[in-house]
Amino acid sequence: MGDPTGFMKYQRQDFLHEPPQMRIKHFREFIQMLSEEDAKKQGARCMDCGIPFCHWGCPISNLIPEWNDLVYKGQWEEAYERLSATNNFPEITGRVCPAPCEHSCVCSINQPAVTIKNIELMIVERAYKNGIIGPCPPKFRTGKKVAVVGSGPAGLACADQLNKAGHEVVVFEKKEIAGGILTLGIPDYKLEKWVVERRIEWMQEEGVVFKTGVHIGRDIKVKDIQKKYDALVLAGGAEVARDLNVPGRELKGIYQAMEYLPQQNRANRGQRIDSKLRISAEGKHVVILGGGDSGADCVGTANRQGALSIKQFELLPCPPEERRPDNPWPQWAFTQKISASHEEGCERDYCILTKSLSGKSGKINKLHAVRLEYAEKDPETTRQSSCEIKGSEFEVKCDLLLLAMGFLGPVKEGMIEELGVDLDAQGNVKTHDNYMTSIDGVFAAGDMRKGQSLVVWAIQEGRSAAQSIHHWLMS
Numbered sequence: 001m002g003d004p005t006g007f008m009k010y011q012r013q014d015f016l017h018e019p020p021q022m023r024i025k026h027f028r029e030f031i032q033m034l035s036e037e038d039a040k041k042q043g044a045r046c047m048d049c050g051i052p053f054c055h056w057g058c059p060i061s062n063l064i065p066e067w068n069d070l071v072y073k074g075q076w077e078e079a080y081e082r083l084s085a086t087n088n089f090p091e092i093t094g095r096v097c098p099a100p101c102e103h104s105c106v107c108s109i110n111q112p113a114v115t116i117k118n119i120e121l122m123i124v125e126r127a128y129k130n131g132i133i134g135p136c137p138p139k140f141r142t143g144k145k146v147a148v149v150g151s152g153p154a155g156l157a158c159a160d161q162l163n164k165a166g167h168e169v170v171v172f173e174k175k176e177i178a179g180g181i182l183t184l185g186i187p188d189y190k191l192e193k194w195v196v197e198r199r200i201e202w203m204q205e206e207g208v209v210f211k212t213g214v215h216i217g218r219d220i221k222v223k224d225i226q227k228k229y230d231a232l233v234l235a236g237g238a239e240v241a242r243d244l245n246v247p248g249r250e251l252k253g254i255y256q257a258m259e260y261l262p263q264q265n266r267a268n269r270g271q272r273i274d275s276k277l278r279i280s281a282e283g284k285h286v287v288i289l290g291g292g293d294s295g296a297d298c299v300g301t302a303n304r305q306g307a308l309s310i311k312q313f314e315l316l317p318c319p320p321e322e323r324r325p326d327n328p329w330p331q332w333a334f335t336q337k338i339s340a341s342h343e344e345g346c347e348r349d350y351c352i353l354t355k356s357l358s359g360k361s362g363k364i365n366k367l368h369a370v371r372l373e374y375a376e377k378d379p380e381t382t383r384q385s386s387c388e389i390k391g392s393e394f395e396v397k398c399d400l401l402l403l404a405m406g407f408l409g410p411v412k413e414g415m416i417e418e419l420g421v422d423l424d425a426q427g428n429v430k431t432h433d434n435y436m437t438s439i440d441g442v443f444a445a446g447d448m449r450k451g452q453s454l455v456v457w458a459i460q461e462g463r464s465a466a467q468s469i470h471h472w473l474m475s
Contacts, residue, residue, distance in 0.1 A: 094121025152180025154446025
């Protein structure tokens with residue numbers, strides 16, 4: 001390290017954020033990056049720790065200490081070279097990744113972690129600004145053709161790697177725009193869509209072909225794709241959302257998070273939304289079920305739409321403020337996290353079980369729930385049993401109920417059923433170690449194979465699958 005005492009001299013300095021009362025008036029990003037001098041100081045905080053556990057925490061094994069040191073030395077171009085060696089889309093992970101690397105940072109044992117995620121974003125955006133990066137088509141082609149179904153982070157990473165290896169790659173996307181969850185799932189205030197479009201345009205200039213509005217298994221038979229291409233990659237994600245099976249579910253005003261969030265993203269793009277189909281929190285009492293990232297995204301979106309009140313209920317207990325003994329460093333810290341969306345206004349509550357929903361004239365206006373009590377974790381299964389607390393029943397006003405309770409796996413109807421690939425116990429597409437399914441020449445990557453996960457894990461899946469596909473094609 002250039003400054004082995006940097007972690008003692010400098011404090012953690014995060015990006016500045018626009019005040020909550022101002023940023024809820026728009027859907028744009030609200031971060032302000034650091035100056036070059038301040039970025040160098042943050043890079044200097046990276047310790048000469050001997051064993052960089054941040055590598056262990058990072059799903060794509062980013063060379064974090066190396067590019068932190070290069071930033072400290074002002075060698076930004078070299079820093080980007082090290083960053084891009086392991087990450088296809090650092091401008092995306094630098095914005096939306098929850099930074100598991102920072103949870104494993106040696107510095108975080110007894111003080112705030114190094115600002116790894118922020119430094120990553122500054123490296124790549126500076127590289128774009130200074131024109132040191134750009135499209136670089138492969139110098140030769142192998143003559144092999146690969147079809148990638150799904151243009152989310154796994155599909156994009158897989159396509160990018162295969163194209164760089166010289167294969168002809170076509171990405172099929174059933175939606176009207178490429179990017180998957182990056183364009184239609186993640187709100188603009190976290191990831192403005194020009195960021196994704198810039199990268200996709202770059203990939204197109206390098207030779208990747210994108211065909212949007214094409215639903216494989218419905219518009220085109222999978223067998224026809226198999227005849228035309230040497231390999232097929234299934235990267236359609238885990239789209240089956242967990243539903244709420246309680247009395248009153250049939251009432252109007254109840255939506256899945258992935259019905260609600262994509263509609264607002266489309267509206268932000270200027271697409272016309274039929275007023276009868278518009279889902280808006282304006283002037284409504286909103287309840288969100290689910291305490292994960294999708295739930296937080298619903299909070300931020302509802303605030304920007306002008307919700308009258310927002311409550312976010314979680315079935316599980318409130319996480320602790322500090323690590324528990326059974327959750328030691330360098331593991332991901334299962335502690336309470338306050339996102340930027342929560343800072344903007346939201347009432348959070350835990351151990352809440354929804355019992356029923358009621359309404360008037362076919363529309364929801366109340367949610368009926370009860371509080372739960374959890375027993376100690378079973379030391380063998382690590383599971384916690386729960387029971388309802390007698391007399392804890394309550395009801396809240398609810399004009400709009402958003403379900404953000406996670407996903408159960410990929411859609412089976414259509415492509416997967418037609419292919420007849422084997423599934424695992426969780427209902428995901430089953431693969432061998434080389435990412436190949438039970439059908440020769442058909443591979444799977446991302447949430448469709450792994451189950452619901454992070455964007456950075458999807459990128460890792462796409463990269464690893466591409467490596468296996470390349471070896472298989474060239475063998």
